[in-house]
Amino acid sequence: MTVVDQDPPSSRLGPSPVPTLEGLFPRPHPSSETLFKLGAAAMVLGPLLGVPAILLGRLVLREIVSSEGRYTGDARARLGVALGWAGTQVYTLLLLYVIGATSEPVALVVLGAGIIAGLTVAIGASTAAAPLPFAAAALASRRAPWVVYPAVAGLLSVGLAGFITKRSADERVRREALAACEQARRSANEALEAASFDRARSQLQEARSTCVGVALLEVTRTETEVDGREREAIQRRDEEEAARKAQRRAEEERERGARELRAAARFKHVAPEIARDLQVASARATLRRWEDAQAALSRVELALNEFRGTDVQQAEPCAALLARVARLRPDVDAGVEEIRQRREAEERRRRELQEAAEERRRLMKEAAEERRQASLRVQCCDGTLSPSCLCARSSYRGCCSYHGGVCGCEE
Structure with missing residues (x-):
């Protein structure tokens, strides 16, 4: 019996590839570090950088797998994608919690979404002949359990926490309204006893905005009582005023x-x-x-x-x-x-x-005075008086000719 040597399996696959320097010396992918930084920043800025990190991570991981060993950094890239998913989920869940804490329907919708998602994953994972949506959910949970399971748990937790917070806030508001109602009713009764009807009506109006049920009926009854007492007080005051007027008359x-x-x-x-x-x-x-x-x-x-x-x-x-x-x-x-x-x-x-x-x-x-002025003599500039010239003259020609001229009248 002749034994025929068979070719090794590699001989049937074709010639062995020629080794290259890139295959011998792989290098990190150029975007792996950028992807990691985006994922880390997504923990602070949430979806603003988490979504770009997820999209970039898909491209980077695809290029690393198809590079046939030329690129490394697979772990770094997966960590960046995980951080991007984590930041996006955390911020999204926080936003859903804030909205659910102020709106009970939103909290119930979030809680329902978490229950439906959890049941879908559980049914798809436990039943071999599950419908396509359930099978797809189970497959996604197996491929990315660090994404699916935290998301389901987060929806359940956030929906329940938002529902409880909203119920607690509503209960606190109800208690505060009840306390305000009782205080307003008490103040109204005190004002009614003091015959301060305007203040009693003001307190009852405030109580009407906070009281409900039986307390609201009591407020209505008290308002009727206020009107009755005010009419009685007015009638009594009119009678007293009439009596005082009669007494004054x-x-x-x-x-x-x-x-x-x-x-x-x-x-x-x-x-x-x-x-x-x-x-x-x-x-x-x-x-x-x-x-x-x-x-x-x-x-x-x-x-x-x-x-x-x-x-x-x-x-x-x-x-x-x-x-x-x-x-x-x-x-x-x-x-x-x-x-x-x-x-x-x-x-x-x-x-x-x-x-x-x-x-x-x-x-x-x-x-x-005129006669006196007319009898005054002319005074010469050397200080002497003219013997013949009077101040009443219209012309002083020839006066004080040898005495320096005329300088005024006799004082």
Whole structure:
């Protein structure tokens, strides 16, 4: 039996490749370091640099695998991609938590998404004949478990934490609203007891914005009570005011009666004196002594003014005196006015005569000064006086010819 030597398996695959320097001395991929830095920065800036790191990582890893050993840096590139995924997931989960903590539906949607994703991965991994979506999810979890499982766990945690936070915040707000409702109701009741209805309504309005359920019904009942008590208080205040007015009117009537009695007694006491002064005023008017008549008549009027506004004024004795004063007053006033005008005319004549006398004295003084000036002699420049020349001359020719000329007049 002849044994036929068979070619080694490599002989059937073709000639061995020729080794190159790049194959013998591989070098790091040029973008692996950049990819790592992007992934590290994504831990700070989140998706802003995490998404570029993931996309660049896919390209870099594909080039490293297809380079047939010319490029290294596979571990560095995978670490950069992992950091990019981690930064993107962390920031996305934080954003979902912040939104879910303020909106309960969003928190429930995130929690539901986490449950659905977890069930999809679990069903795909446990069932061989799972539908395509479940199988794809299981395959993705096997290829990148460091991406899928943290994402599912993060969605579950963030959704649950956001839901719990929102419920806690709502409960805190509810307790605060309940406390504010109780405080406003308490303040309203205190204001109602103090009959401060405006402040009670203000507190009830504040309570209406915070109270719910039975407390809101109590607020409505208290508002009705406030209206009722305010009507009662207004009615009671009106009754008290009417009573005070009636009491004041009664006191005024008593005071008026007492004042009328005092006025009647006073008039009875001063009536003879008023009649005498009126008689004096009439006699002085008859004698045309108008100023004396005016003085007596003013005393009568001053005395009668005390009884104006009283029943004494309407009585016959006082009315008769007032009538006599009314008849006598025009004549007295006319006579006083005539005296005033006559005095003013005399005063004007006196001032005119005085002004005329002062004018004559001024003219005489001016004439005497002119005569004195005319009698003054001319003074020569050597200090002597001219024996023949006077200052009143219109021309000083020939004066002081031998004495240095004319320098002025005699002082």
